[in-house]
Structure formats: C-alpha cells, structure tokens
Amino acid sequence: MRNANVALLQLCSGENSRDNLAQIEQQLKQLNGAIKLVLTPENALLFSDAAGYRQHAEREGDGPLQQAVRDLARRYGVWLLVGSMPLLAADRHGGITSSSLLFDDTGALRARYDKLHMFDVDVRDSHHHYRESDIYRYGEQLTVVDTPVGRLGMAICYDLRFPGLFQALRAQGAELISLPAAFTRVTGEAHWEVLLRARAIENQCYILAPAQVGSHGATRRTWGHS
Template identity: 45%
Template structure:
C-alpha cells in the first residue's frame, strides 16, 4: 500500500492553506498513494494561539471538515486531516483533533490530542493548554487497501511522541502504522524529532508516518519539518527536510512480519 506524508508551511489564511493541501493530495494521488496524512494545524497557523478559536468547528459540521470529506471522496483516498480545531467544553478552548476520512468521504475515526505541549527555554515559550483542551482516549482504526489488505492505524499528534506508553497501548491494540502529524518547533525538532520517531518504530515494530510543518511561517514561528516514513526496523524510508512536499513510500506486510519474527520483542513483553 502506498502512503504519503504531506509536509506544509501553513500560513494565516484558511483558504490558501486548504488550496495547498488539495494540491498536495492531488500530487500524492497521481503518484499512486492510497493514504495521505496532513500535518498538525494544516488548515492554519494563526498569528496568535487564540486564533484557533475563531475557526474551530463542531464535530461533523464546518467548511474544513466539508473540504476534507470532499477531497477524500473526489480523489478516492484515505485522508487523515492532521489536526484541526474542534469545539471544546468551553468557548475559550478548542480540541486539537485528527480525523480519518474514507475514500467515500465518511469520517471513520476521531482522535483528540491527549498530551499538550509546554516549553520555555527563556527565548521561546509555548503553553498549548492555554487554548487547547486535552483529549483522553487512545484511538486505532482500520483502513482497507485496494488490494484488500487491512492496515490498523494508531493515531497520535506531535507532543504525544514523547510518551511511549501511548504507542505501547496502540501497539497492544494491533496498530501496524503509527501516525504522528506534527508542528514540532525547530529547537525541539532538531534535538529530538528523528530519534523519537525511530524509537517508536523500533520498540513497537511498526511503521511510522510523520508529516510535519516545515519552514518559517507567516506568524514568525519556525517549524522543523523533516517529514518521515520509517519502517519497523527503524530505517528511514523517505524524508523531506523543509518546504511543502510529498513524502511517499510503501507498506509491506512481509517486511513487518520479517522484523517481528527475527526479533520477537513484542512477544517478550513482561510488564
């Protein structure tokens, strides 16, 4: 099954970001991809964190969700809308939500980001919980390739990557492909991004697909990019360092089984 991570450098304007997302989805489809995954906040990186509140949507209703459903249906793709802001329990917060759409345009899975980023090194300061309400439930979902193979997705977002217990739970539920749509900062990405992604692949003997925001944004923020596809042995199969683009690769059931058979670490778990 061919899959693609779509790297973006999203700006402030919603419609221009959606147009770029559509262009990248069309490019991936033309290359044979059956599943495409957009990065965190593909729809907009606002001038301020609170801008998310202005374009958040109720689950199942809104122009961003309508756009994603239509694109999935028209391009006959499985589409993971990296994240978009959905309404939370109060008007001062949003949920940072990843949605999975079938090639028929149906939303078949929803994951609300559980772990909320906080970072302060004296020069950069981020506190996601100021605007985002945390989710609570790990989510897996099955997708069917055109050849009939079923692959189980394990959903996660960005800062979740630092919490291996989440991925162990997804693995225990049978996840074959771990998704990590992200907007890693340049500082933290340069230090930790690839090593954490490869670790999640190695310890769970699963594929990892991680589409990122990658560049300098209109709001002045700089994201790390380096969107990756990693195999169950921890080898990087495809990468794009910066700028918008398509990171394409193929899943192989035989490769995953080979890794799990030659080093049956998942069966050796004690705790």
C-alpha cells in the same frame, strides 16, 4: 497489514485556511492512483494563535473546513488524515480540542483523536514560550481504526515524547501509527528523528510522521523532515 502506498504531505500552513487547503490540493494532484492513505501535518488547515483557533473551531462533522476535506477525499479517491484542527468539545464543560480527523474516500469521517499531551515548553527560539494547555483541553481516549493499509493508531506531535501511548496503541492492534507534527526548528533538530526511530523500534511498527516546515508568522519556525 496490507501492502499499499502512503503519502505524507509536508506543508507550510498559515492563518489563511483557503491557502492551506490549496497547498494540500496542489500536492494531492501530484499523487498517482496507487496511493490509498494521505496524511497531513499538525495544524494543516489553520496555523494560528489562541484567538484564531477559537474563532475557527468547528463541531465534529459540521463546518466549512471539514466539508472542504471531505470534498478533497472524495475528489481524489483517498483516505485523508487531517493532522490536527480545533474542534469544539461536545460536553458541558466547553472549550476546544486539538483533533486529528480521518476521512475515507467517500468523505465519511472514520476516526477522531484528541491530542493527549500538550506542548507546554520553553524553547530557545524567537517564540520562547509554548503553552498549548492555555488553548486546548486534553484528550481522554486512544484511537485505533481500520484503514485500507492496515490498523492505524493515532497520535499528534508532542505525544511522540510519551512512549507509553505508543505501547498502548500497539496493544490495541495498531500496525501503523500516525504522528502529524509541527516540531519547532530547535526541538526538531535536536530530537525529531531519534524519537521517531525509538518509537518505531520499541513497538516494531511504522510511524507515519508528516510535518510542518518553514516560517509561520514572525516567530514560529518548524523543522519539517517528514
């Protein structure tokens, strides 16, 4: 692993992707030239409901959201991780995946990870019922990729609760692991930091965890604490 600066962007994303991209660019403008890798949270480009995710799902490598991220990566000369966005499944079974995408500083797509573990949980908050499997297909593969700061394993949010995934990424040579998230305020306050520490200690590697924070519509509240 090489010495390099990494930036985690903490966002309060919503249903307007232009506003979300503007938030990201505003923070990119504040970075210094030493930053090589920038990570955004889960749902960075769109924080919506099932209908919204299906409406705005793109094919890998094609679509206005991915083009906007490519442009930002080139403009600011950084590797840029989209914490997650909805992508159309490429096979005959259809559906969409919750996918983390890594673009290099030329805007080229270097890696894709489809979320393996869906957040199907009842929480004592104003949203109550979370059922990601009603929206997304489960991912099927691990992703580890070489970056300017070292070999990066990729995970998303609820994956944090499954230590076997992190052990498998480490076994494939991951020196750092990205964990973009949108932990609820309730679950975040209870478990966020202790789980991050546990995964880092167990695997003796860095966990890079950019997070959503604040209110997203009438019922969603996220914890932050990137």
